Amino acid sequence: MALQKILDEAVSAEDAPFLVGMTGNAQGITRSGASGDAAPDRPAATDTVFRIFSMTKAVGSTAAMILIDRGELDFDTPVEEVLPEFADIRVLDGWDGDTPVLRAPKSKATARHLATHTSGLEYEFWNAGPGKYMEKTGTVSILSGLKASMFYPMMSDPGTRWGYGPSIDWLGLMVEKISGKRIDAFLKENLFEPLGMSDTDVEVRDHMAPRLAGVKARGEDGQFGDFELAPPSDPEVYGMGHALYSTPEDYMKFLRMFLNRGALNGHRVLSEQGVARMLENHMGPLTFEKMVTVAPPVTADFDPFPGTTKTHSFGFMRNEADIPGMRRAGSQSWAGVLNSHYWFDPASDLAAVIMTQSLPFVEPRWMKTYEAFERSAYATS
Template sequence: MAALETLLSEAVAKDTLPFAVAMVGDSEGIEWSCCAGDAAKGQPAREDSVFRIFSMTKAIGSLAAMILIDRDKLDFDTPVAEILPEFDRLKVIDRFDGDTAILRDPVRPATVRHLATHTSGLEYEIWNADMPRYMEATGLPSILSGSREGLFYPLMSDPGTRWAYGNGIDWLGQVVEAVDGRSIDRFCREEVFEPLAMTSTGFEPGQTKQDRLVDSTIRGGDGSFEPFEIAPPPNPEFYGMGHALYATAPDYLRFLRMLLNGGTLDGQTILSRHGVERMLANHIGDLSLEKMVTVAPAVSADVDIFPGTRKTHSFGFMRVEEDLPGQRSAGSQGWAGVLNTHYWFDPHQDLAAVLMTQFLPFADPRFMQLYSDFETAVYATYRSS
């Protein structure tokens, strides 16, 4: 434990990250936690510090859809447009004629599964240069605008042909609303947050959590951290399940521990055990996660997690298909948020961990080396036998 704490405190001192809140747990409870550095001016990081978790929201959006699948109210392979007819507006960019995108119909319909696994053809503008080109030419707002029109990104490839990271789970949240009838924020509150006692997780920071909200920063040219305002849009036209949540490390660990427990935590069942097994299976077959090459270096570095290791996608998470020596096992799952909030859980070894901070760029190389060192130290400390 001392080695883990030293690793994080030294990393803060060296400006590898501005501050850290880290936790390790298993199906039974929390095994270790640590806070290092100041999360806001004059405020040390605390276990109950509140983070903008951005893409850590995606797993909860996928869980919401999986709950409906588990109850036989939704199917993995239902075409999205059968539930949301407006999805038919989305066409594939075939090519550009000058700055004009030439669009065509996709060769097959996108399904619920495609949305959850980033195989629908939707891609973010951060990692595909054709998206900002299209957005500038057409005036399409970003998905982070909070505008419903921001959902209507064009497709960059035909559904089911490749893995590419994008805003599919924002559409998945809309599917949940259409099938269930409740708004996605109410659904998540009643079906996930309240049963799991995730008392500091929500879609708006609110008065009760505002004093615990951490600062967001960006790495400057000299390597230090400068203030940088970035947050999910408040009171948007719709809550995007790709990015909209605020949460704490203990809350998110409860979510992960529920999955380690086969869908149940502290007597509250969120998914059946069979539902968890279905959720965590490989849902993209022979496809693999691809390196995400940045077109916005201030926002994200290139993202190439565990290069050389085959990675697939479950119904909600990146999944590794091989044991990583000294680290996670085959079948382990995880992902992250753009402000460098990271997590994984390892069903084979009954282990889950979060390492959360709040700065850009995402996947900063110095941070990613620390994250790898942290994971190695966690396994050496808690699973060395």
């Protein structure tokens, strides 16, 4: 089915409020389309500005990989060696009434643990432990932008299991400390300017504001309604788990850089060896674990390609098996909570984004559209 027809049918069926889809390869963009209005009287387009939330994580991890490539950081550098305050974080070991029982972790979290979500830190949307801890202790959410909000307790010892959480926020702080630059300045100098990503930033700049999409959430009546959700502006910490705004056009430049083994349009940001090392499985014997929601209005369960093994590279979820008619083994992917999704497949020389701004994350009708889009991308590539 043609890309445009898939987008139009999904918007018509209200499976998404609007959609932008793009595919590309190492040489350039191969297909693009858009359907619906991103904001009142503002048709969705490939330069629409999105709150990309957890699509930020790959960018933050790439910043750390740039330092590893330069020999300024190691995969196995303990976090507390760079950020001593990280040593204050304890493992939540249970409850004594309403009092959390905390203990020291049995192992030290490393940069690799942060990048692969095996540090023990988990979000309150997929694990009830952090939410209860926040409620009983008055700890604020990571979306507050406050440094104090980053001290979630660990739900497990570092290196023992997959658990999705605010790890990349700490990885971004490691980049800041080692480079001596705030993360937005580091990204602009080392990634965004070399790749020509002029519409990607931690704030909605004046030239981006007229193209900013609105956010919709599906209500109990099944209809989309307006919803306010955005990263905090001018925070204490620009969290590399969620802070960026971008466009489909810009994010495709980032993905195509990996297909080109670290360079784009003559500008190199990672060595070829650095890209190869980054995209390897960095979890050892551990694997991605199904994410079970504890906040259904925000997110459904997430278990992509169930029954197949998924691991994590130093920046992305990694498929370890071919998916018939879709991505191949070694493909890398992730998404933002407002249903902005991407993958790139080095073996097939294919990268793609399919993006909107809606909740709940990965609801079944959204995932149906995503699968149709992906199958179409491979059928015509």
